[in-house]
Amino acid sequence: MLYSDDIVRGARLIKQAAAVAVLTGAGVSKESGIPTFREAQTGLWANYEPEKLATVEGFVSDPNLVWTWYDWRRKMVSNVKPNPGHFALVELEQLVPKFTLITQNVDGLHRLAGSRHIVELHGNISRHKCLKHGHVASEEVESDLPEPPKCHCGSLIRPDVVWFGEALGPQNLADSYAAAESADVFLIIGTSGLVQPAASFPFVAKRRGARLIEINPEETPLTREVDFFLQGASGVILPQLLEVLRDQSA
Known part of the structure; x- marks a missing residue:
């Protein structure tokens, strides 16, 4: 199957990377049928x-x-169940030497899909404290x-x-910044890039020389900063990236 030049070039960047960091937001979970916090207030x-x-x-x-x-x-x-985007990230983790998945979602779907190296920045709704x-x-x-x-x-x-007005866990924050600082490629998926401090992670990565790839249905405030904007649902774009990666590795 033929894919866009940006998907092919993005896959090539990932293939060449020693370290990949990923930031996911509510858009990824929404594809599984989970409404955003505001949408859940119905x-x-x-x-x-x-x-x-x-x-x-x-x-x-x-x-x-x-x-x-x-x-x-x-x-x-x-x-609900993980969607193809979740499972694609599981496989991506297995293809790169160093991989960190930073998620703003609290639903635990990344872990359920099989992702291992995860920073649950805002906690997990299934846990209690x-x-x-x-x-x-x-x-x-x-x-x-x-x-x-x-x-x-x-x-x-x-x-x-993490509730409104609360600080993020210091270890989660430290792990996220460390992943951003060491990344060769930083993927931004399903997030508008407006909520701090998560919105700063791509900029930290970029200052350290990382290439930025954004996957979102619509442009966001981060789009002008990225190297490649892959427009579409993560459950569609991520499997395409993986297919190209497999072809390039064959």
Whole structure:
């Protein structure tokens, strides 16, 4: 099959790279049927501001409400599967010497697909942690609970995600910057590049000499900065890149 010159050149860059870093956003998960945070605020949830559902203050004020919201979202995530874009990234990880996948998504679909070297920048909706001390809950948390359970220390258990106003985990942040600094090729997939600090990672990579490849259905504020803009769904473009990579390696 014939592919565009940009896909062929992009695949050649990846083939020559010793280190590849990837940043994914909500667009990748949306292709699996997961709505964005704002889109998920429909029906019963349409009347609630994000500050009520995704902040520490909102959780402390009404823990049962926030717990129910996240339980609903967890159930929604449990009913979807990784898409071809997720699986293409799994194979890409196996083809390059050094690979880091940085995701802003909390649904865990990259891990479910089989990706190994992942930085879950904003956490994982399937994990839970202690509100007071921050340690990840080791015990399984039941679904359908009307209120959040308590940690062994007596504090409430909360979702292990980064809420509005919270700092990112220092190790996740350090790992992301390290991947950007060492990358020969940096892929930006399914993200608008507006949310900091993730939006800065491509620029860090570019300053260190990396080539940038963006895969998105529409142009974003990052498009003018990249070397190749591959327009389309990640579930379509990534498998095409992989097919060209295989041909080039044959």
